[in-house]
Amino acid sequence: MHIADGILTTELCVAAYAVSLPAVYILGRKIEPEEVARMGLLAAVTFVVSLIHFPLAGTSIHLGLYGLVGILLGRRAFPLIFATLLFQALLFQHGGLLSLGINSFNMGAGSLLGWAVWRLPGLPDAAKALGGGFLGVMIPALLMAAEFSLSGYGKGFYYVAVVYLVAAVIEGALTAAAVAYFRRVKPGIFAFSQA
Secondary structure, eight states: OOTTTTOHHHHHHHHHHHHHHHHHHHHOOOOTTHHHHHHHHHHHHHHHHTTOOEEEEHHHHHHHEEEHHHHHGGHHHHHHHHHHHHHHHHHHHHSSSTTHHHHHHHHHHHHHHHHHHHTTTTHHHHHHHHHHHHHHHHHHHHHHHHHHHHTSSSSEEEEEEEEHHHHHHHHHHHHHHHHHHHHHGGGGGGGGGGO
């Protein structure tokens, strides 16, 4: 789902930076010392898990755990995703520097919407986690398809987003399982996402 440099229009990439950079600043302000270790651990997990690709329907997909990151970090998920994508672009040319803003916007939006679902009152944790994990994948996939359409590639990329339905269901299930596990062994882990 990482968009490489030179594929989307420069104007779209610059516009995404105009949204992503202020979001990194605003959502990353006043990080508490106790948040740093959790952010580092989750950055490492998302970094590694996104390097493991699975073939599916003529392409390859990878897990990102963006919904889970949103649930566990709340608003801190966006700056974490930006930093992780920056390292992936610099170390493995996974994405690119020009497209970093748009990749951060897409995946960060998935994380933030996963967090928003998590905060909905009146729903059981399992349903919120499943929805948050699902949206953590589907929102970036749909945004990517819209961006390709805006850049003149047509609407065919919406069909690619359908392939990501499989990944979204898997991530939703993994997120629900992780949330159930954390609720049993360390319920205080959700404190940061409540703020």
